[in-house]
Amino acid sequence: MFHIVNTDVFDRESLNRLCHLSDAVRQIAKETEGARFLQQLLPTKRAMLYFTQPSTRTFLSMNNACHVLGVRTSEIRDPEVSSEIKGESFEDSIRTFSSYVDLIVMRTPEPGYAARAAALMDSIPRPVPIVNAGSGRDQHPTQALLDIYTLERSFEQRGGIDGKTIGMMGDLRRGRTVRSLSRLMRHYRDVRLVFIAPPAFEMEPDIKAFLDEYAIAWSETAALHEALPDLDALYVTRMQFEHDTDGESARVDLSQFSIGRAELDIMRPDTVLMHPLPRGREIHPSVDSDARAMYWRQERNGMWMRVALIATLFDAQERILDAVDRYTP
Incomplete structure (x- = not known):
């Protein structure tokens, strides 16, 4: 599992694992020391939240899911404040983001853009995962x-x-x-x-x-x-x-x-x-x-599931599962 463009990357086993991991994360996060443990898992990772379509829940839960794991975030929520307003292509924007971060989470009003971004990443020397946070009327x-x-x-x-x-x-x-x-x-x-x-x-x-x-x-x-x-x-x-x-x-x-x-x-x-x-x-x-x-x-489940997903993308899931007993009252 590298890119999350559509639901085709999941099977019953991976769905069960993500649900189990979500349970583990929320259990650990109940304790102050557990929350600190989670924040120390991915402190060197950075994520770009590229949301050019309005969003409240998906943006906030993705942003806070990153913070739960210690991932630092950057954001663009209006293409008019990016170089796209100067005529930069979508592909050049995505490649630029990938130069600075380890994960791109994107939401667009048009379908197909997450797939285009994933295809681009697969063609360059330093690809980063693309997570589709909603693409037009197509997939979420x-x-x-x-x-x-x-x-x-x-x-x-x-x-x-x-x-x-x-x-x-x-x-x-x-x-x-x-x-x-x-x-x-x-x-x-x-x-x-x-x-x-x-x-x-x-x-x-x-x-x-x-x-x-x-x-x-x-x-x-x-x-x-x-x-x-x-x-x-x-x-x-x-x-x-x-x-x-x-x-x-x-x-x-x-x-x-x-x-x-x-x-x-x-x-x-x-x-x-x-x-x-x-x-x-x-x-x-x-x-x-x-x-x-x-x-x-x-709505709240969304944050925990997205924590589990990000942890899985960065291979931190086993460290979380190993820590459950340590932070269970």
Whole structure:
């Protein structure tokens, strides 16, 4: 594992290892001495956070994941403050970053840029890992990792993800998080996916074809209330209005694709409710206090999973696992 451009680099074994490592990191970090130990693991490493698309959670969790491990960070969040405004090519910018740092984490509004950066790194004498933190409407692999981690922790007493029915609701056509998570389902047994979306925002055909290729059961519906009682988990997404070309998001009746108190009454008492955030009107704030609402834990899980990922990229995982007993009360 060198570049993290899409979810294809993961298999069931590596997903299990990353979840286990995330547990170990969060356990060690509970103790002051443990937190100091983590900060001393990678103090000579440097990371570039190149985020030219707005981000709160992914940027902050990546930044703080680096800090947990002692990695120093630089950032560019606006291409107008870089030499790109002077006409420098994307490839030249990436190669410049690689001259100064040991890791590039990047997020772009257009698809394919992380793959271009990884291909460039593979062609130069001093390559550094590229981590895709979101590329247009295409992929968001580290979000998928933290989603897997949240599902595994939520289903810890119920046999894990295997055999579960997972609903995905909202703007599935333009949402990259559900695309990446769907692709990871090939590593779990007897999972069934239920896509719940307005007809104009159904899951794209390429993901459906992928699921068919790996014999992963899926169905789709626009009837939320009919689907809710059968779900072990529901992954809610917002309307991706920033991708509108003709105000199409505003034409959706969101009341048919939202979770409030009435929907909680229909859901099973053990259903896991997730959301990658930020949210719009698709989950009412009154739902936050319900025990099934996992999205705030999901948000924090993102930092721990990204710590585990960065530690793995720099071969620090064994030192972490060896230290767990030392820092466990």
